[in-house]
Amino acid sequence: MWNKIIKATNALVVVLCLIGLANISLAEAREKGPKKAQMLQTELDPYFETLAKSNRFIGEAAIYQSGNELYHTTIEPDGEQSILTDKHYKYKVGSITKTYTATVILQLIEENRLSLDTKLSEYYPNVANAGAITVEQLLTHHSGIHNYTADADFLTYHEKPQSKTFLLDKIESFKPDFNPGEKAQYSNSNYLLLGYIIEDIEGKSYQDVLLERIIEPLGLDDTFVGEAIDPENEEAYSYQLAEKWNEIPEWDMSVAFSAGAIVSTPEELDRFISALFKGKLISDSSLKKMINIENGFGKGIFETKYEWDDKELQGYWHNGGIEGFISHLAYYPDEDLTIVVLSNGLNYDIRAIYNVMLDAYFEQDFDTPEFGKAVEVPVSELEKYTGKYESKTHPLDITVSLLGNKLYGQATGQGGFPLTPLGEGRFEFAKAGIEIRFDDNNNQFEIKQGGRADIFNKVEDTVEQESVEVPIETLKQYVGIYQSESFPLDLEVMIKDGYLHAQATGQPAFPLTAVSQYKFKFDMASIVIEFRPEQSELTITQRGMPRDMYKK
Template identity: 30%
Template sequence: MIIKKLIPAFVLIPFLMNTVDAQLQSKGYKKKIDSIIQTEFGNKNEPGGVFLITQNGKNLYRKAFGKANLELNVNMTPDNVFQIGSMTKQFTAIAILMLEQGGKLNTNDPVSKYIKDYPNGDKITIHHLLTHTSGIKDFTKIKSLSTIAQKEMKPEEMVNFFKNEPVDFAPGEKFDYNNSGYIVLGYIIELVSGSTYENFIKKNIFDKAGMSHSYYASDRKVIPQRAYGYHKKEQEFVNKTVISFSIPFSSGSLMSTAGDMLKWQQALNQNLLLNSKETQKAFQKYKLNNGEEFTYGYGWHLKDINGVPDLEHGGSVFGFKSMGVYIPSEDIYVIGLSNCDCHSPTEVTKMLAKATLNKIKTSTKKP
């Protein structure tokens, strides 16, 4: 009888040891993640950020740092809404592919098919715009940008602002990151769909993916749980520079939360927005005219962490910075959002992805 009573205890001991070991590993992992983030986001009295790490859709780490609003002394929470800057380009690219899947356009179409008077528009294709290989002038490098920065511009007016600038190179000659190309894409989305870019993204992406805390940016609308943006000037913080969101438009004017950005990644993984063949167009490498391959798809950089392929993109707009990394082979998604352009989540997010990948690789190794 005594032996029978002891058996369950012996059975339980390895189980308890494994559970404790897993907890210790988890605590060690979270401590490492904290230490990586705190190098850049450690001051709780400054503007801060939110970081989310998931695997297979489950949270491994979710935490907020610093202040969402300095004037009101409001702490950041994991649910705060941020401007995501150039991560907007992912949504613009997928919107174009949705229109292609619906038979409304083709990525090989010349720009002139939609904007008749666009200079060299018969040689610049939608593909060139998506891959930053068009050669058209990036509007952020035009000196007169400050004269329109606070004006409400129609998409056509934004295109007219830069379309007659001298080109930097012939279409397809090289890769050079370019905001103007994504403005043109936003305008084409409006022309083809008959809807505003804002409404198209909301109806066809945000609503379908359940992204109820994502918006086309506005300084006038009351946006629940908005994180306010800041700059650092010498030793002080100041409120972000005000610009019209019609300027970055489809190249950088969306807002979201870490949780909604996870829903975005999951919607892509589950082919909720596009079929797998069309989705793959966003995540493949393309070649220049000379046959040289470059590491950008449609709205994503295609890189690797320790030889493991990943998809990544960052964003920067007055007062905010963002960075997202996805590792398809392990279904790891890492998103970092910051409400001061003095604190960049770019390297931090990459380091978090690397640490998470290492943890998973180590824990799955057989003894």
């Protein structure tokens, strides 16, 4: 998935299993037409109304079967609330772009203008290991090329136009993450390079190639390579919830390019994915190569299965995330069924949403979630939940920590996530659909995500905090807004509830733990900040990259 770089705490626990399903036959599920559409509206409208009222999702969701729209809803921000409407918008779809890019590459291979075995060195020999990296390895994320959007300085340039030369220089400067073919690891660099190869072969822009090969043949009037968002063209902005929905700053789409720059609609995504699987864009033999999965990766596509009893329905999907846009496109060939979720503001688990849409289509029972409101919990109450927990049914341990006056969870090897208290020992991390209920009498908690529940038992009573006491008068010296010519975002430092916090423009605030009178850290994002109050400046270091900032 296109990484959502601008979030400070951007890691989930793990992808958990799909909801178990009751018995049905495929024939029974194939009721189509107006009756099916009415049933879906009856089942799904209350679900999406709940998401809207709780500000969990804005965007569009749709179900198509054999080209017919069986369900569609739009949720828009409206001040501090969200409302259902019948409007249609165009959304940045992020890494779903990769499926389009892979399709063009396979078309070029069919025309004998390229091959899966073509070496990257034929086009870009200065990339590390270019002589050993094949086009196939770029398509399947087996190249070992470092992901440019995960690089420490990405946030310094992602909102400004960038040339091909600039981005190539970035990629060519990276050391490889692993040897080509050694394993698979998602990297946007692969698909940026594939887009450049397409332009080199065709002698045209990536946008013009898409127009000629996909957009015009399929009559896709609302699909294009994005530029600056144009609301007069019904293009949606993306949002982040902070009491109300606030617009998120835009990336410059030259940076996303062939790895994530396409804008489209639910209906046109259905037409694209359906045409792809029906032989209108590539041959059957190319499609088989595309959906051949190696180490979890196809060529610009992934596989999934919808299961019930002893039956299963094979599906294929890609998702995307850019700015505040989160997207999901899935197609089930045997049912000619497409599920589309395009969100421009999400405070919930998108997997839970499309699983419910599948359940509704196949007439399976599902629960409409009940969302509580955040409550204030004393720090003394939160402290008793801290510690290290392990489970007999889950492969990862989870550490619960108290930073400032907020509880955080962190699974082994992953980033931390904030836990919002709902009362009576209940907490949630809404963006991942995680619910936790603590039972402090038995030193355990139950965690629910995606229909799965696991019990974790405490193995350590406390989490050691490397923290020192800093007088409030000293903290006040650090308060202010800091800026840097080499960094596009301001950093505001503030005191909340007696503790120092920092907040980059458009992002959530995060607590800072003191390790000395001048030095603070936020472990869950690998951030260290060192203040120099005499010079009214600080140095912020993240993942080993320092940056000086000056107080306004």
